[in-house]
Amino acid sequence: MGAAVPEEVAFDHAVPRGEPILEVRELVKHFPLTKGVVFKKQVGAVKAVDGVSFDLMQGETLGIVGESGCGKSTLAKVLMNLEPATSGSVRYKGEEISRLSGAGLKAVRRNIQMVFQDPYTSLNPRMTVGDIIGEPFEIHPEVAPRGERRKAVQDLLDVVGLNPEYINRYPHQFSGGQRQRIGIARGLALKPEVIICDEPVSALDVSVQAQVINLLEQLQGEFNLSYMFIAHDLSIVRHISDRVGVMYLGKVVEIGSDAEIYDHATHPYTQALLSAVPVPDPRARETRDRIVLTGDVPSPANPPSGCRFRTRCWKAQEKCALEVPLLASPAWLDGLALHDSACHFAAERGADPGGAAGPPETV
Template sequence: MRASSGRRPSMTVNGATPVGATTPEEVAFAQEVQRGEPILEVRDLRKHFPLTKGVLFKKQVGAVKAVDGVSFDLMQGETLGIVGESGCGKSTLAKVLMNLEPATTGSVKYKGEEISRLSGAGLKAVRRNIQMVFQDPYTSLNPRMTVGDIIGEPFEIHPEVAPKGDRRKAVQDLLDVVGLNPEYINRYPHQFSGGQRQRIGIARGLALKPEVIICDEPVSALDVSVQAQVINLLESLQGEFNLSYMFIAHDLSIVRHISDRVGVMYLGRMVEIGTDLEIYDHATHPYTQALLSAVPVPDPTARESRDRIVLTGDVPSPANPPSGCRFRTRCWKAQEKCEREDPALTVREWLEGRARHDSACHFAGERENV
């Protein structure tokens, strides 16, 4: 794991800490989780968006299955990377975990407590501990608010975190933590570059001293050099404040650099999950192998001799996914069994070594002649 152990240091002035918990949810969420134990447990999570017809009398005729049976654990202090094609359900998964979108069915537990059905004070308590960094640094910041108001807004919702008289100093401390000049507190978002805006978004996410931060493609809109700065910042903050990350991205090289474990999604499902070494060097699911074969190689010689996997056909509609294995319509290993049976995300008994990790394929195995 990349993060250091121990309690998170305070980021508020004079070492101020939040007032004691008052609701059952706050009491439960105040419990510490040991390193290596799950802090977030997701089981069979589904989010279906209804398809309707009619104007006055709407009738549901189907559903877009954006997230359809996803299960995983996020361990305390680790970074779990989530990769997959556009439209596979990564961002919807993040919104459901934050309760920005209500789950259709399934379970999301934070520190052993079910949070997918929370509202009111309970939802407020969990959102203090689970924060989000959004994808677009240009639209995620209110252009009419100063940086000080943007970063300090969480203190208005959770006043116990920072006393009113200390909030300006707390915001300046946060700007310093993310590498920005504390004197920029009165500036507006349009006065910053893309990388600086994303740092402001990260500072806002850190304001309430959360334990989990969900990063929804936080560097996809940035230049490569700025991407490296933001990634290095996230890594240093993880060690300093003992954070757990769920990091969503398209760039497989970035995900490998920052992640301890990696999950691969396809059409609303998790098809493979394992450590970064298991996924990148010993992938067993055909879809993961196809993704990795598309990663650009800087060496021209190696690029020419490389055996690239070119998938045929289009991604099926999430409103009408294929029966059985959802990848079978584009898979070169597909057989009759794949049409009949939906493969479970589990370790196949014939796999050995680092190939022994969860894979949702009836014929999981490492690729030959790479």
């Protein structure tokens, strides 16, 4: 099952709301490190994504957060098959898609689209807006017959809040927020079911970020979309996401609902990440209890043994160096703290099990 999908209609069956539309299991992407010029020899690998598993449900938004270099964007590219997976499984509507090519891959990309991070470089400056948004129709002509494409493009511009008369303008004639709306319109052109948003608002002003986020939420309701939303801004992720996954050095270390992650985080890295969120009130900023991590993020080419966070973790014990913690719900937790966390000593702040030391210096 899923070895090849010869027909473009292979993914036309609907998935009930709340059921998995995208299933990722033990996904790995390693980039080889080589030496030599003529006779190249592999001497290692950058483990950008190293055993990631999650489900994306129909109609939900799954947020992915983590430090720069943790593998978020690489994960998005592997899901889109822009980068081939080293190993692991990606199933869309029950079909294995990670090794598809030809007609099968074409069918998947019609149903899974991507909105890129930088609206200044993701649009071709030599193409008009009409050509940019209408280009998917050249690849999938069955979506919009040639005589109806101009009207289809104008309708998409209207849907994302732009004047349909702008169809003959070029990208440099638009602001950053307007360019990102054009990118969203291009992503909607083929009527996909899943949109992967790779930091779609990080290059925009705060006021424009809110407009784009509200637009994405509105479109999700109108078109029954499922989002994977990658971002650094934890407040934006909480606003738009139903569930949140936290990545560290190529692995998902904690995943759960927005309330579970933001109010009842059990992984030390998630707790440190949340404590670093800026506080607008100066008085609250003086009394906040922030976790300050020591040391640098290890190299993904040579990650620590056992738990990858142990070199910066105040709970680390001998077990952490010997055993890789599983992403699972610890039996000793309950309530909203009972969710998947890859830590041997998972607990909410102030309730550390096993006699682990307290958090590092607080400010």
